[in-house]
Amino acid sequence: MRRYRERVGLLGLGTVGTGVVQILQQPRHPLLQSVEIAAVGVRSLDKPRQVRIPPERLTTNLEQIVSDPEIDVVIELMGGLEPARTLILKALDHGKPVITANKAVIARHGEEIFQAAAQAKVSVLLEAAVGGGIPILQPLQQSLQASHIQAVWGIVNGTTNFILSQMTQAASSFEEALALAQAHGYAEADPSADVEGWDAADKIAILASLAFGVSVEREAIPCEGIRGISPTDIRYAREWGYTFKLLAIAQRANSGGEAAKMALDIRVHPTLLPSTHPLANINGVDNAVLVQG
Template identity: 85%
Template sequence: MVYRVGLLGLGTVGTGVVQILQRPGHPLLRAVDIGAVGVRSLDKPREVQIPPERLTTDLERIVSDPEIDIVIELLGGLEPARSLILKAIDHGKQVITANKAVIARYGAEIFQAAAQAKVSVLLEAAVAGGIPILQPLQQSLRANHLQAVWGIINGTTNFILSQMTQEGISFEEALAIAQARGYAEADPSADVEGWDAADKIAILASLAFGLPVEREHIPCEGIRDISATDIRYAREWGFTFKLLAIAQSSPRAASSAGPSRLDIRVHPTLLPLTHPLASINGVDNAVLVQGDPLGQVVLSGPGAGRGPTASAVVGDLLTLIAHLQTGAQVPNPLLGFPPLLPFSAGGAEPPQLQVGIPLAELEAEFYVRVLAQDQPGVIGAIGTCFGNHRVSLESITQKECHREQAEIVILTHTVREADCQRAIAEIRQLPQVAGIPGLFRVLR
């Protein structure tokens, strides 16, 4: 049997998909025929040869064409991608997508429609490029009670931070290099503000913990405020900066009532140089999964670009064809499975998870860089402010002096974020303090 594919989008990733399908390395791919390709312009020069009669600007015609069996959506953005995916499902098409923004926001709607239509929506390429993570979470790791998923899942920000660390340059200089090499868009906001990583961790958390995650409820901070100075001081203390996406079960204190909670967030983080994610550099991605009895496993590799993303898309296509040929239904990644929650001792049922914890309630260590007047008593005044709010300090050190101002760098012990923020607010009011240019969480 021949499976006719309708491809929506022939950009970087779409071109990579066509290149693989035109030189199939797996016998199952010989059963694939590219029936139609949706593009914005018919006249644009292309790196792959597509018969002109199979190119079209009418994307809706592709998703409703009765001769198309599988729709591969590679448009990006929310619309028309969402509407086209839903229309393809309504017409009984199997769907493969790399669109994390659509799935993070409209995944429940899309997968409910797919379940009703008895078709599948596969999205391995939506989260970590070429790294296979969704199928392992869905299959290989299901014997474990999962406790945490941490990820470096945005190649642009990882490249920028790697450049700043290795070359000692500013954020602006590293961003310019990323843009010149095609790793960052002209408007890099989705990457550097952490929005892209938040889309991806919403999908990973939904699958890993078996419950819907509202994308808009994920606290999100970007990397614009990280300076070369902060990176240098962090290295001196044995840390490196990473934009980390975190989803982890966080039990309430024994004295508290109510369910365990899902701690989910995206923000810059100081990691020890010995941490498994600390050595992930350049545009590479990595996902760390913590489970019982497995312990820790890290999957890493190229997280973006034509080859890695196209590889993941075609991998989903192979999975789909294998199931279709055997008559087995393909499991939808975010539907139809019991939650993968950490079980309590004694084989009891898994506890409910409440999604989202306000950052103010979290506990962490903090790195703080204060710019203050270079005069006696300043360090003592700063220490007193921290003490007033029950913030214990591991280290407080005066570093470089700039004319009459000194940089004071502080590392706290594990403290409640609300207490640290109150101490910071008090320190800002000190007459000797000119500013606090660096405030970041530390995770070990």
Template identity: 85%
Template sequence: MVYRVGLLGLGTVGTGVVQMLQQPQHPLLQAVEIAAVGVRSLDKPRQVRIPPERLTTNLEQIVSDPEIDAVIELMGGLEPARSLILKAIDHGKPVITANKAVIARHGEEIFQAAAQAGVAVLLEAAVGGGIPIVQALQHSLRASRIQAVWGIVNGTTNFILSQMAQQGSSFAEALAQAQARGYAEADPSADVEGWDAADKIAILAGLAFGVAVPREAIPCEGIRNISSTDIRYAREWGYTFKLLAIAQRAAAQGSETVLDVRVHPTLLPVTHPLANVHGVDNAVWVQGDPLGQVVLAGPGAGQGPTASAVVGDLLTLRAHLQTGAYLPNPLWGFFGRAAALLPLAELESEFYVRVLAQDQPGVMGAIGTCFGRHRVSLESITQKECHQEQAEIVILTHTVREADCRQALAEIQQLPQVAAIPSLFRVLR
């Protein structure tokens, strides 16, 4: 029996999906037919052959067509993707999506609608490209009590930081290289500001901890302020910079789970498994009880890995339909129970600080006094270099409360000998 799918979007990933379905490598894909493909323009040149009568700009017709069995949404963005997914669900069609933004922001609405309609929404391609992290958290790791999920989940920023560390490039140079290779958009803000990673950690946190994580509440910092100087100093101390998406248990208050969820640049020891993930690769580190530690790593973006994850979801859907087995939505039951998020001010972390100050006696003592006044214990305070009568002072703290560290820095900034505090980054071990 032919299984007819409607495809929304024929960009890079959509083209990869069509190529895989036109040359199926699995018996369950033999009977899959691409019945319709929704595109913005009928005249645009294509890298794959689609019969002209199956191309349409009427995307609503695809999701409501009774002859189409399932919908694959690869458009990206919030609208009209959200409305089309909901309409497909309303017409009883399972949905496969790679759209992390729409799931992170409208997942509760989408999965509640799917639960009422009794259809599945599958999203392996939304996080980690070719890394099967959604399936892992939903099935393989489900028996353990997950304590933490840390991820390098944005290939663009990982490429930029890798170029800065390995080639000595500046941020601007590394970004230009990423754009030239097609890893970064003309407007790279979603990547370099950490917004894309925040979408993905909202989804992973929901899977790992069984609660809804409000995307808009996730603190998010990007990588624009990392300098080659900071990367050099970090290396001297045995650290490397990574943009980490973090979700971990912070505390339990009665029956309420308090989560620490955030995205920001982080100094990681070079011995940490995530420190050795380079280029556009992604990796997710999971710690649980009695699981221990697991790392899933691999290609996190691009046509091949993402299309593979989409078609993998289609295989899952076909297998369950063929056997008649129940296919649960990965986020069913998570919603209606919102996570309480730890305020960033209450976070306890080690910090790396770089201060520019006058090169004169007593400056380091004054800085140390300010830290001590705010209960910030220092592991190291070192004068590194001098430039035109200004010294670079680099500081590593012990584990301290973020609010205390920032109060100390606000006082240090007011010292007459201090010109600037160009760098403040968290350190994880």
């Protein structure tokens, strides 16, 4: 009797895509042993890879992957808005469940994507898009729906948390801490999305939409990064019993009246936290999310 196998089409083979392939090629969980990487969409066929993929399974025709009737599930790991959005929608239109780690496309086009998924009666799974693997999105969608959530606070960008930790623990300047983050591969050559807070804003848009059941306009979220924090700021904060963290915050603005219940305060900025705060001692590249209900 032939054992059933789930045939996966992977879009993107960068750092995250490579990690996914490594997990699927050496599965530690029995359920993953039935998963087969049937096709991998890449920009270049000649680029050196850290994983071995049979050449016939590599392709630059990503649209063929999402429309191939032999592909059961599409995993989108390209990042960016386009062509990721179009490919996700085409995969859903062909009745394929989609797994994505793309916070930018979900933050801006999530409503459109979820509506397409509902119409096609398939799932869009995105746990890897927020929180560095913390299981937070599914709980917000399921078990925490019974709670009246008041606020979601998160350290959701590991790069900035690493930089602030270095500045606090090693008395590094911002420039020194950033250079070390880049040397470790935590920060890109252009770190703007991280250090300006844009990445965290993408993620809190997703968290807020799930926690409060509303559509969140990503571009309307006030956002301030960490470039302006100096070693002097860090030193004085420490003397006063505080620590700096880049927080992504979504909370009810007030609780008076029916209309006011959906008034939300959503923002990203450096925050002084008392050293006793649950998020104050989250250091390095770690993420953490605090839900108050």
